[in-house]
Amino acid sequence: MFKHQTNFRFHRLTAFVIKSFSQAVSFTYIDINVITKAVQWIIKQQETSGAFNEPGIVLHKEMQGGSVSSKRSLTAFVLIALLEARDINLVSKEVQKSVTESINKAVKFVANGAPASIANLYELAIAFYALSLAKHPIAGAILAELEKKAKVNGGEKYWTLPETEADKLQPWKTWRPPQTKVRAIDVEMTSYILLGYNLKDDTDNGIRIMKWLGRQRNPRGGFISTQDTVIAIQALSGLGEKIYVPNFQMSVNTVGDTWSQGKTFDVNNRNALVLQIEDIPNTVRSVSVNANGKGLCLMEVAVYFNVNNDLREPAFALTTTVLNDSTKGFRLRVCFSWLRGGQSTMGILEISLPSGMEADLDSVDTTNTGGQYKKVEKAFRQINLYFDAILSKQMCIEVDIRRVALVARHKPVWVKLREYYEPSNEVVKFYQSKALANATIIEVCGPNNCEEVKRR
Known part of the structure; x- marks a missing residue:
């Protein structure tokens, strides 16, 4: 297991390592015995109800302990890690039976009474992906509830916590979206739903979500926190596999109000994975972008500025x-x-x-x-x-x-x-x-x- 230096054992941290190793195994050597030991430890901590409850210090507020609601979020997170590890045979044959039993118990707990019994939007999102991954029929009913709460705007689709609930985590003081970035929890929730859409091969909704997520990234390629960045990258990568076009050639031309020579970016099969960057002169106040050709690419314009005061009430x-x-x-x-x-x-x-x-x-x-x-x-x-x-x-x-x-x-x-x-x-x-x-x-x-x- 993976633990804090004070000897608290962490279910979520152990599950996160299992999940990370499952994703990394295609690119580097992973000792299957390490994963097997972690999986064996975590399934021993499962309650008879099928739930997992964090005994250590809480690192993620949406999984804070005590209530059935929090247990469901954590159980869904562990369930996802176990399913992803099992699906790529990252556990030894000796423990596969006990892993399957643990997964079945966790699925039953997460699905119990859903969607009516699910307390909040975050739980709906993570439960939808977990149960979709497990191929449980109740995932469809959860998706129907999520669709009722979706926000659709200008070809984009996303989910955010209600203001009264979100303000307890990160209250805005002066500026609000779109003038300032959204909260990390909104990116994470929306990314879990995109992962579920990927399993359904629903690229129409996937592209709508991708457009919104693309606008939330920071100029360095990440999002707001570790949690939302990991899930968002996984979701976007999964969508990218489904909408990839084998032969494409694009030309993207940018010019500015005081930058007439501009810059043309050529994107094709040979350089699609190469990040192309151009520094725009400081005098430019507006930029026009024109793209032609066949394919799909993402262009971002990053603007840096300072403000005199923090945008939010201090934490x-x-x-x-x-x-x-x-x-x-x-x-x-x-x-x-x-x-x-x-x-x-x-x-x-x-x-x-x-x-x-x-x-x-x-x-x-x-x-x-x-x-x-x-x-x-x-x-x-x-x-x-x-x-x-x-x-x-x-x-x-x-x-x-x-x-x-x-x-x-x-x-x-x-x-x-x-x-x-x-x-x-x-x-x-x-x-x-x-x-x-x-x-x-x-x-x-x-x-x-x-x-x-x-x-x-």
């Missing part, structure tokens, strides 16, 4: 205080809390370091973190502290930051707190050593150093 409170400030170093206190009721999932506190400064990891004080602190690691010009959760009650850490190089006139540097598995929930604050910000190079050097600087 965290965060303050920084510089203590014992001097030109030789200082002690930094960071206090923080979760603002949306209950507690967050796994959190990471990133503290960037001023130029010429180094954090003393032995000095880190985490006694005021409610037992949630797990570890600290050093990265390039920053340190990262990990927490099982960020509590609604204020938590504080302190660390000594000492000078290791002669640098004066320090500028403010940032501290960032975010949910590890929901990175859009983040807050950023800055801190600054006033002593070092106001110090001259001679004051930093001291009376007996930097003679060359003094002579200048």
Whole structure:
């Protein structure tokens, strides 16, 4: 099994590894014994009802423990992993019988009373794909419910959580779609439904979903979080296999209002998998695109900009205080809390370091973190502290930051707190050593150093 360093065993993490190995086996060597042991462990944790319930720390809010609703989401996720592993013979023959029995029990639990008994849209989406993969007849009834809740707009099709439910996760403050990106959970839900459509060979609906998902990607090819990116890429790849045209030739021409020469992209069988990029001049304010030929390709125009304030109500409170400030170093206190009721999932506190400064990891004080602190690691010009959760009650850490190089006139540097598995929930604050910000190079050097600087 795969576990946390505190010895919590994670059903979801183990299932995720099984799923990932199932997808990777076509491209690299995977030891079948490793997968078999993981599968054996996870099916031993199954309840007599067929459900799986997470005993460890919750990493994904839609699978938070306790209710039958949450058990159904987690059970569907594990069921998908077991089905995908079984379908490509990634478990040894010795355990295939017990795997089949476990799958049948999980299918019965997920399908029980569906769709009427399913509590929310996320559960409908993941249950639809899981039961479609299992070829269960109730998947059709679940799809009918999903169709009632679908949003269709301009040739696109997608699903989003109701505003009242979504606002508890990621409330918008000022801007709303389409001016800003959707939530990760919406991308994940819609991707599960696309996976189900792929199994039905329904490319008409698949292309409508693809158009919407394509607009939600960030310029680097991912989406919002790890979870939605993994599922979305799997769904889009599956659709791509079904709509692939063996012989195609396309020419895509782009021009801008102040960019008359433009750029022409040629896409064909030989370069279809090659990413083509062109930097548009900063003066361009509008771009026209014209495509001709035969085939299907995706063109994206990425625009980067800054805003003065965060677009959403903050998920965290965060303050920084510089203590014992001097030109030789200082002690930094960071206090923080979760603002949306209950507690967050796994959190990471990133503290960037001023130029010429180094954090003393032995000095880190985490006694005021409610037992949630797990570890600290050093990265390039920053340190990262990990927490099982960020509590609604204020938590504080302190660390000594000492000078290791002669640098004066320090500028403010940032501290960032975010949910590890929901990175859009983040807050950023800055801190600054006033002593070092106001110090001259001679004051930093001291009376007996930097003679060359003094002579200048």
